[in-house]
Amino acid sequence: MPSPASRVTAWVRWVDIENPFSYVAPPSRTPTASGAASRPRTSGDLAVAIELLCRKIGMTRIFDDKGEAIPVTVLEAGPNFVIQKKTDETDGYTALQLGFAERRRKGVTKPQLGRFDKAKVAPQRYLHESRISAEDAAGYEVGQEIKADVFSSGQRVDVVGTSKGRGTAGVVKRHHFRIKKFTHGTHEGFRLPGSIGPGTYPGHVIKGLRMAGRMGNEQVTVRNLEVVRVDAEKNLLLVRGAVPGANDGLVRVRPAIA
Incomplete structure (x- = not known):
């Protein structure tokens, strides 16, 4: 824990000593070698190793060596096929375009068929672009098949999916509001939200x-789900x-950010 003197020194850097009530703008960030301003690295800056398209089969349970039940979600992880490679020279960034779930040629447009034929891959139902680093992209080729073995047991992953649609819902189901008492003067508004704001000022419903x-x-x-087993x-x-979503839903699995 920093000492009081160090905390005061850090605070004084942003204050004009002669006029302590005036605002002093913080110093500008020093550019890095690439020309961009230095700043803390966020998850958006990290290029994951690979992000696979998967199909959620459903939930079950397995037993470990001690006989304890482990609830697991079974995901069909591919195979995914590399449809296109994007590079900094041609597209300004590095990424892999992956295809998942083979479909009939009859339902695919001719421009899309041309892309699949160029990659020597059967038409795919789903396409997704996975941003990766240039070093990782060098290990993949157009038309390559990517299977579940890119992940390993014990690895932590992030799973992205679409939650089940519930339609129009009230505040009790949607936001877990408490139901009003069924006595002491309450009539029909047992599940109503109550007041949504003052009428005189500001005179409108606040955003959010x-x-x-x-x-x-x-x-x-x-985030940070454990891969228990890989088949x-x-x-x-x-x-x-x-895992979010209904059975047979499409999800994306990627290595978790440490």
């Missing part, structure tokens, strides 16, 4: 107020815990 509305059908990310032959991932 929790009210009834559409619930679910949103992108949800569950390379059947392309299955067994992930500890629940």
